[in-house]
Amino acid sequence: MNWISNYVRPKINSLFSRREVPENLWTKCPECGTMLFHRELASNLNVCSSCDHHMAISPRDRFKALFDLGIFTEVKVPDAVADPLHFRDQKRYPDRVKAAQKASGEKDAMLVVEGDVARTPIVAAAQDFSFMAGSMGMYVGNAIIAAAERAVQMRRPLVLFSASGGARMQEGMLSLMQMPRTTVAVQMLKEAKLPYIVVLTHPTTGGVTASYAMLGDIQIAEPNAQIGFAGARVIEQTIREKLPEGFQRAEYLLDHGMLDRVVHRKAMREELVTLIRMLMNLPPAVKGDLPAPAEAGPAPPPDAEAVTAVPEDSKA
Amino acid sequence: MNYLEFEKPLAEIEGKAEELRAMARSNSGMDVVKEAEALDRKAETALRDLYKTLTAWQKCQVARHPDRPHCRDYITQLFTEYTSLAGDRAFAEDEAVMGGIARFNDQPVLVIGHEKGNDTKTRIERNFGMARPEGYRKAIRLMDIADRFRLPVITLVDTPGAYPGKGAEERGQAEAIARSTEKCLSIGVPLISVVIGEGGSGGAVALASANRVAMLEHSVYSVISPEGCASILWKDAERMREAAEALRLTAQDLQNLGVIDRIVKEPLGGAQRAPKETIEAVGKAIEAMLKELSGKTPDALIRDRRQKFLDMGSKGLAA
Numbered sequence: 001m002n003w004i005s006n007y008v009r010p011k012i013n014s015l016f017s018r019r020e021v022p023e024n025l026w027t028k029c030p031e032c033g034t035m036l037f038h039r040e041l042a043s044n045l046n047v048c049s050s051c052d053h054h055m056a057i058s059p060r061d062r063f064k065a066l067f068d069l070g071i072f073t074e075v076k077v078p079d080a081v082a083d084p085l086h087f088r089d090q091k092r093y094p095d096r097v098k099a100a101q102k103a104s105g106e107k108d109a110m111l112v113v114e115g116d117v118a119r120t121p122i123v124a125a126a127q128d129f130s131f132m133a134g135s136m137g138m139y140v141g142n143a144i145i146a147a148a149e150r151a152v153q154m155r156r157p158l159v160l161f162s163a164s165g166g167a168r169m170q171e172g173m174l175s176l177m178q179m180p181r182t183t184v185a186v187q188m189l190k191e192a193k194l195p196y197i198v199v200l201t202h203p204t205t206g207g208v209t210a211s212y213a214m215l216g217d218i219q220i221a222e223p224n225a226q227i228g229f230a231g232a233r234v235i236e237q238t239i240r241e242k243l244p245e246g247f248q249r250a251e252y253l254l255d256h257g258m259l260d261r262v263v264h265r266k267a268m269r270e271e272l273v274t275l276i277r278m279l280m281n282l283p284p285a286v287k288g289d290l291p292a293p294a295e296a297g298p299a300p301p302p303d304a305e306a307v308t309a310v311p312e313d314s315k316a
Numbered sequence: 317m318n319y320l321e322f323e324k325p326l327a328e329i330e331g332k333a334e335e336l337r338a339m340a341r342s343n344s345g346m347d348v349v350k351e352a353e354a355l356d357r358k359a360e361t362a363l364r365d366l367y368k369t370l371t372a373w374q375k376c377q378v379a380r381h382p383d384r385p386h387c388r389d390y391i392t393q394l395f396t397e398y399t400s401l402a403g404d405r406a407f408a409e410d411e412a413v414m415g416g417i418a419r420f421n422d423q424p425v426l427v428i429g430h431e432k433g434n435d436t437k438t439r440i441e442r443n444f445g446m447a448r449p450e451g452y453r454k455a456i457r458l459m460d461i462a463d464r465f466r467l468p469v470i471t472l473v474d475t476p477g478a479y480p481g482k483g484a485e486e487r488g489q490a491e492a493i494a495r496s497t498e499k500c501l502s503i504g505v506p507l508i509s510v511v512i513g514e515g516g517s518g519g520a521v522a523l524a525s526a527n528r529v530a531m532l533e534h535s536v537y538s539v540i541s542p543e544g545c546a547s548i549l550w551k552d553a554e555r556m557r558e559a560a561e562a563l564r565l566t567a568q569d570l571q572n573l574g575v576i577d578r579i580v581k582e583p584l585g586g587a588q589r590a591p592k593e594t595i596e597a598v599g600k601a602i603e604a605m606l607k608e609l610s611g612k613t614p615d616a617l618i619r620d621r622r623q624k625f626l627d628m629g630s631k632g633l634a635a
Contacts, residue, residue, distance in 0.1 A: 081629060084573065085564050089549035138629045145626065167517075167539045169549060172564045173575045176517060176539040180525040180625040183497050187622070207539070209490035210478075210518040215498060229490035229518070230480030238480050248485060256486045 029053055045265045054202060054222045054265055058104070059111035059126035062161060065293045066124065066269055072115035075123065077107070077146045080138035085172045093170040100131045109134045109164070110143035114150060118273040118285045123151040126161040129203070134164035136208050137171040141178035144212055148185035157195035157276050162213040166206020175207075182212040190217075195279040197272065200227050200250070200259070218275060219259045220268075221250035227258075269293065318588075320377045326366060329359040363585045370534065372560035372569075376542055378534040379513050380476075383588035385595055386445075387414060387429035387472045390512065393592070394599045395420055395427060401461075404453035407487060412443045412479070413451030413523075415458045420470065421603060426462035428455050428523060429472030432513070445514075446479035449492035452522050456492075456499045463503040468609075470602055471523040473511045476541065478519035493522040500525035501622055504614025508605045510580070510598055511535045511567075512587075527621045528605040530578040531567035532598070534586050537576070538565035574628060578605070 026035045031053035041048075045065055046055040064070040087093040101107065109131040114123045125147040127134045144160070151158040167175040189196045198216030200209075203226035210229055221227060228248035236243060246252045250262045263271050273285050319327040333355035340348040370378065378384075391398050395418035402409045415428035432445035455471075462469045478489055500507060500523070509524040515537030524537075531537060540548075542560035547553040570576045580601045583590035609617065 087562050169540055169545050174629050177628050179521045180497055184622045207518050210493040214491040214494040228485050234480045258488050
């Protein structure tokens with residue numbers, strides 16, 4: 001370094017660092033390109049107000065908007081063996097998990113909670129696609145079993161929001177074995193004659209669709225959610241033809257008889273309450289009397305490069 | 317004989333022995349017996365050495381060997397009075413899954429399995445053992461029959477995976493697999509599975525959520541194909557050797573992980589070299605497993621099966 005760089009640099013640096021422009025105030029809708037103000041987007045549950053595109057929403061934010069006054073309690077999920085295969089690809093598996101834990105503030109790809117929705121007690125579980133593609137490993141299996149057991153114990157329905165790329169390859173066959181394992185969890189609910197409602201969100205594919213996510217008494221999907229077994233790219237390579245518009249999307253599945261309903265995220269709460277109260281033989285909810293969900297909306301979706309707040313009580 | 321890529325040294329030795337014998341046949345004066353026998357011994361040593369330490373990727377190749385006995389061969393040799401049952405009663409008959417009622421050691425049972433086919437024509441008919449939703453729905457229907465008439469169910473698993481096709485998706489491939497797994501877990505009769513070749517992901521689980529799962533010594537059972545895993549995690553499908561190793565998909569690994577219950581030894585050089593003995597060994601294993609489960613009540617069978625999967629991963633993990 002010579003005297004010029006010594007002299008000039010600090011000045012330039014300070015000039016740039018002083019410009020503290022707040023970031024993430026605006027999110028661009030990946031579907032229609034509309035710039036959405038973060039507060040507006042959050043109060044709209046991460047749904048684009050211009051084209052109704054449903055962006056990702058974290059399990060915690062979803063639950064804040066679902067439960068009365070945004071209050072819910074976490075159901076404890078037993079820990080799983082951390083790295084049973086000592087799996088290493090380009091990165092070590094435990095490092096991938098740690099990075100995902102740090103980014104999301106959650107332990108793994110599924111959160112299980114209980115609480116009241118319009119004074120209707122339920123157990124709910126939601127999968128987090130931003131956590132290693134929502135992949136199903138032993139922890140997710142444990143979460144679904146814990147959710148089912150809690151629902152049976154409290155005689156409550158289970159509502160499950162799925163979002164996953166499938167089984168977690170880094171746990172090898174132990175992840176595949178979550179297919180029968182979670183199916184046993186669903187059977188617990190069925191034998192206890194408790195409703196099991198699946199809400200398929202974007203995207204739900206692979207071993208997750210081929211197990212607990214397709215075994216609901218009632219199958220609901222969010223609009224335009226991708227739902228399928230094989231990935232579209234694999235199918236195109238296999239059959240060597242282009243897939244039709246809307247293939248594997250919620251509306252396409254509804255047309256093919258694979259779903260009961262496609263429901264807008266903003267209407268989901270009321271829809272779930274109505275259904276659950278009928279299935280549980282409860283009197284209809286008195287609409288004017290419903291406690292509102294939490295006022296604070298969710299954080300912007302992760303695909304919009306927004307920073308998600310880390311909840312204090314969920315440090316792994 | 318179809319030689320696998322890693323069997324090249326063996327192919328050379330056996331080729332030489334064959335050449336010598338052919339020469340002797342055309343020249344009656346030549347005595348090559350000694351030399352040929354020496355080569356045979358050398359070939360056997362080479363074969364033994366090759367198969368003593370197969371890598372995970374080599375096992376994948378053996379498991380996919382076209383000359384390996386397939387489901388149909390097992391049914392022909394091990395069962396009598398096999399009466400195939402067809403169709404899912406909703407859309408089609410899927411020949412990638414075969415099944416029916418038959419006798420095993422005179423006992424009536426229900427047998428279901430993936431069939432890959434053994435030449436171009438049958439492979440196409442069988443869709444290379446990749447089932448469509450109809451195959452799984454047929455399996456569900458058959459398991460219902462077994463449950464109603466108290467027939468033990470034996471499944472033979474050999475599939476690269478469920479078929480990834482447009483129609484298969486439209487008709488609910490995922491749902492069909494989920495329901496088939498669910499059916500496996502709710503029938504009140506013994507359910508025994510043997511992985512005889514490839515256990516390809518969800519398409520295998522749908523038939524193998526059983527009381528007892530056995531694997532042939534050189535068969536594989538995996539959450540994803542090594543090629544698929546390599547292309548996703550290594551971004552390079554050519555890294556399948558590393559992926560195969562990392563996935564721990566061999567029978568030996570899976571027994572250590574508590575995923576399967578039993579390994580059936582294959583003859584020297586793999587099932588493709590001695591199909592008859594292999595099938596016989598599988599028959600013995602099925603017999604033993606049926607015996608382990610005999611006398612259990614329907615409730616106990618269901619309970620044990622479910623508990624086995626609930627416990628998986630929490631107990632007996634060789635860490």
